[in-house]
Amino acid sequence: MNDLLCVLNLLTWDARTQMPPGGEQTRAQQLATVSALARARALDPAFEQAAQEARGDPAQAVAAAQALEAVQAMRRVPEALTRELALLKSGAQAAWAQARAQSDFAAFAPMLTRMVQLNRELAEALGYGDHPYDALLNLYEPGLTGAALTPLFARLRTHHVALLRRVQAQPAPRTDFLRRHYPAAEQRGLCLSAAQTFGYDLTRGRLDESAHPFEISFTRQDVRITTRIQENFLSGALFGTLHETGHALYEQGVSPDLTRTVLASDLLGLYAVGGSSYGTHESQSRLWENRIGRSQAYWALHYPALQARFPEQLGDVSAAEFHRAVNEVRPSLIRVEADELTYDLHIMLRVELERDLIGGQLEVAGLPEAWNARMKADLGLDVPDDRRGVLQDIHWSSGLFGSFPTYTVGNVMASQFYEAAAQALPDLGAQLGRGDYAPLREWLTGQIYRHGRSLVPHDLLVRATGRGLDPEPYLRYLSGKYEDLYGLN
Amino acid sequence: MNDLLCVLNLLTWDARTQMPPGGEQTRAQQLATVSALARARALDPAFEQAAQEARGDPAQAVAAAQALEAVQAMRRVPEALTRELALLKSGAQAAWAQARAQSDFAAFAPMLTRMVQLNRELAEALGYGDHPYDALLNLYEPGLTGAALTPLFARLRTHHVALLRRVQAQPAPRTDFLRRHYPAAEQRGLCLSAAQTFGYDLTRGRLDESAHPFEISFTRQDVRITTRIQENFLSGALFGTLHETGHALYEQGVSPDLTRTVLASDLLGLYAVGGSSYGTHESQSRLWENRIGRSQAYWALHYPALQARFPEQLGDVSAAEFHRAVNEVRPSLIRVEADELTYDLHIMLRVELERDLIGGQLEVAGLPEAWNARMKADLGLDVPDDRRGVLQDIHWSSGLFGSFPTYTVGNVMASQFYEAAAQALPDLGAQLGRGDYAPLREWLTGQIYRHGRSLVPHDLLVRATGRGLDPEPYLRYLSGKYEDLYGLN
Structure with a gap:
């Protein structure tokens, strides 16, 4: 089963990075x-029976329970619904792409309405406690509920909006130099070297280019990342690489004992993955990209090498200026261009809207208006057209309802993990200051990576940090960071 | 079934071109x-029954018959033998690699003895008429027998050895400039452009690098080639690319009607391929590489561009000198370095030895001596060690017995096809002279490529050329070519 999921991953990786267009x-x-x-195999009674038998073996009990849960969930979803969802996806993605190009929400609305309807049916089939959204959320973040998100989001929004207003009262940092010409070959070298600095093992990995950066694995022995290089923008490829490197360190750090097992497989999602959930995965990409890669310590150490690599482009820029530029806060209409502070506001907006769509409190027809109102309230921005508003993301057209929360959950977890690591490693600051990332990586490996999917996110978090989801470390981090950067105190 | 074979091809392509070493x-x-x-699916009674039922449908009769033949052959091979062969392969390849490095045939002999034994068993299981070798040969070249090869080889050997002696009496051409420094990036550009010039469609293909060049496809919509670039040798990558381009044109030219059918599948070999056989495939790689790519007309037309690409390396070399250099005849110990004339002598040596091994007329222990004697007789060379002799090829360690003849059969067919094309296209010479390769490619597509595996090689050959395997066009071509190049008349 895991071999087949690895094959699916390879077919996907190749399609996104190597395949000529004719092969589509x-x-x-x-x-x-x-x-x-793979589906037929999971639904084969022999598979379920093997899982039932393995439950008695303590070494296999967790894997067996996960396999049974996945198979039972698969059985609850009618074959016809699975087929219609798959069919609708390709149609809806095409309709979305065209509607976005023409900024014509009405043209996409019928497909989206059907997609919402089918996802409601999916939620009913899967089953839930309080709210149908929870059934979908559980596909990406097992154990998390919308009810738990409500107070978390309220706390984040209050904090983020207040901090944003304070930041916006200050002068903007200089960022012009990020848009100078940075040749692709040099950027490639920079990205590779930055990934290796964090401990990405190239004997079990490689870096390619793709339109949308991603990480994908075929067992821990072969974990690949991609980035997107733009010659007139330095930050995109570099921080994209650090982000995917975080994902890759997680996958490369899974215990070899779990290779080719259920505990390196998402049976329900039909793909091979070592990480416990989307949120825990995102916590690692964010931790390495933002917490480490955008830190003052990182650039104090690595900026001279960057400047030496791009002497003409960065000759007139100091390390402090560079650090400020890559941490600029600037409210944007577009999620994927958002900075660390405003990103969560983009996410919370989407989560609340999709939850209301699935719950029936919001009709598709009312979506653009609700979107635009929230953008104005949180980010102070007027949305000029749906292309830069409600039509910007591919997610809903791909049938992804319930995955957005994991981005913000990942941010929250990242700071919890980081604070716990700092407590466990008294020399962490000095180690990071001299570029010794091994102690942190090893702590994360021991606490998170090696467990693969053998622990659900909540248990992983509690074992590593002593608490469940807790926004305070994240808020402390953001306040401290932007107060320093923007001289708010 | 075809989808699974395409997946196997992708797993192989990726392993040879992209995969990090850890993934092995x-x-x-x-x-x-x-x-x-894939094997289980082919052996599923439902597959055979579907094939039986399809026999009555004229549109499916050929595919059904081929599927049945393959399935029945698979059934004749005991499961235990298939398993042992697969197991022995990985062991034997490792033993061979080590033995070759140390030039120690005795260290490899036990594995090779077992491999010969298992291939004899395979031949017995598959069944044959005259000679067990025929059963193996048929895996690669359906319908061909060792008995048909004997007179063919006798004719070729007599001709080639005599022509070789005449060539060797002449002064050798200048070739030093092929070994100048040719930067990899420039060679890559050259190879891509040369492949496109022949009509290789990059919207359905791509060029990568690998240790051993190859062509592989995942339906006609995605046909990939590789080459090997050495900066101190120009001919390797260029002619390697033209060779693989010939294979790729074949695959890209298969009729879309055959996509994802049995007629684009080698069920017995478990891989996806559009071409009719190894020999017909090789006829196209040889035709495009040698008949076109090493021709006087090709270099008269394309040499100025090559010279402009490498002005320092080729500034002192004329088109005629270049053409002579890439056609130099020089007996070599190593098959993969052999020129067009001596290549068949290498092949015939191997075919005769492997046929005698399988037939029991030759023991493994006597192999080096037999090898060395034949090298002396045909090529006039003393073999200094087994590394440069009997241990040079990976084939036997991989269990490939019966594939070698297809190289020479491909050469023979290439000239038959070419003469038939020249007859059908009165302007062919002028077209090639001005670099218009479309008419030839289209004739080949109509006669060969589009049929995929719906015609066995003999029928394909007879329909296109009016004759079965006939060495005379090939011998006419070689004599004419070397008489011109070496001024033999």
Whole structure:
């Protein structure tokens, strides 16, 4: 089963990084065939029986329970619904792409309405306690509920909006130099070297380019990342690489004992993955990208090498100026261009809207208005058209409802993990100051990575940090960071 | 089934071109799992029944007959033998690599003895008429027998050895400039452009680098080639690319009607391929590489561009000198370095030895002596050690017995096809002279490529050329070519 999921991952990786355009249709058929085989295998009574038998073996009990839970969830979803969702996805993505190009929400609305309807049906089939959204959220973040998100989001929004207003009262940092010409070959070298500095093992990995950066693995032995290089923008490829490196360190750090097991498999999602959930995965990409890669200590140490690599572009820029530039806060209409502080506001907006769509409190027709009102309230921005508003993300057209919360949950967890690491490693500050990332990486490996999917996110978090989801470390981090950067005190 | 074979091809392509070294073991397991699934599917009674039912439908009769033949052959091979062969392969390849490095045939002999034994058993299981070798040969070249090879080889050997002696009496051409420094990036550009000039469609293909060049496809929509670039040798990457381009044109030219069918599948070999056989495939790689790519007309037209690309390296070299250099005849100990004339002598040596091994007329212990004697007789060379002799090729350690003849059969067919094309296209010479390769490619597509595997090689050959395997066009071509190049008349 895990081999088949690794094959699906390879078919996907190749399609996004190497495949010539002509291969698209036959590749979709290959993916469909292997998915169907993997699904049939999971639903084979022999698979369930093997899992039932393994429950008695303490060494296999967790894997067996996970396998049974996944199989039972798969059984609850009617074959016809699975088929219609798969079919609708390709149609809806095409409709979305066209609607976005023409900024014509009405053209996408019928497909989106059907997609919401099918996801409601999916939620009903999967089952839930309080709210149908919880059933979908659980596909990405097992154990998390919308009810738990409400107070968390309220706390974050109050904090973020207040901090944003304080930041906006200050002068903006200089950032012009990030938009100078940075040749692709040099950027590639920079990205590779930065990933290796964090401990990304290239004997078990590689870096490619793709339109949308991602990390994907075929067992811990082969964990690949991509980035997107723009010659007129330095930060994109570099921080994108650090982000994917965080994901990759997680996958490369999974215990070899879990290789090719259920505990390196997302049976319900039909892909091979070592990490416990989308949120825990995102906590690691954010931790390495933002907490380390955008820190003062990181640039105090690494800026001279960057300047030496790009002497013409950065000759007139100091390390402090560079550090401020890559941490600029600037409210933007577009989520993927958002800075660390405003990003959560983008996410919370989406989560609340999609939860209301699934719950029936919001109709698709009312979506643009609700979107625009929230953007104005939180970010102070007027949305000029739906292309830069409600139509900007691919998620809903791909049937992804319930995955957005994991971005913000990842941010919150990242700071919890970081504070726990700092407590466990009294020399962490000095180690990071001299670029010794091994102690932190090893602590994270011991606490998180090696466990793979054998612990659900909540248990992982409590074992490593002593608490469940707690926004305070994250808020402390953001306040401290921007107070320093913008001289708020 | 075809989707699974395409997946196997992708797993292989990725392993040879992209995969980090750490992925080796888990990749082998993924390959084994998908192979086993494909095999199980072919051996499923439902597959055979579907094929039986399709026999009555004229549109499916050929595919059905091929599927049945393959399935029945698979059934004849005991499961235990298939397993032992697969197991022995990885062991034997490792033993061979070590033995070759140390030039120690005795260290490899026990594994090779077992490999010969298992291939004899395989031949017995598959069944044959005259000679067990025929059963193996048929895996690569359906319908061909050792008995048909004997007179063919006798004719070729007599001709080639005599022509070689005449060539060797002449002064050798200048070739020093091929070994100048040719930067990799420039060679890459050259190779891509040369492949496109022949009509290789990059919207359905791509060029990568690998230790051993190859062509592989995942339906006609995605046909990839590789080359090997050495900065101190120009011919390797360039002619390697033209060779693989010939294979790729074949695959890209298969009729879309055959996509994802049995007629684009080698069920017995468990890989996706559009071409009719190894020999017909090789006829196209040889035709485009040698007949076109090493021709006087090709270099008269394209040499100025090559010279402009490498002005320092080729400034003192004329088109005629370059053409002579890339056609130099020089007996070599190593097959993969052999020129067009001596290549067949290497092949025939191997074919005769492996046929005698399988037939029991030659023991493994006597192999080096037999090898060395044949090298002396045909090529006039003393073999200094087994590394440069009997241990040079990976084939036997990989269990490939019966594939060698297809190289020479491909050469023979290439000239038959070319003469038939020249007859059908009265302007062919002028077209090639001005670099218009479309008419030739389209004729080949109509006669060969589009048929995929729906015609066995003999039928394909007879329909396109009016004759079965006939060495005379090939011998006319070689004599004419070297008489011109070496001024033999």
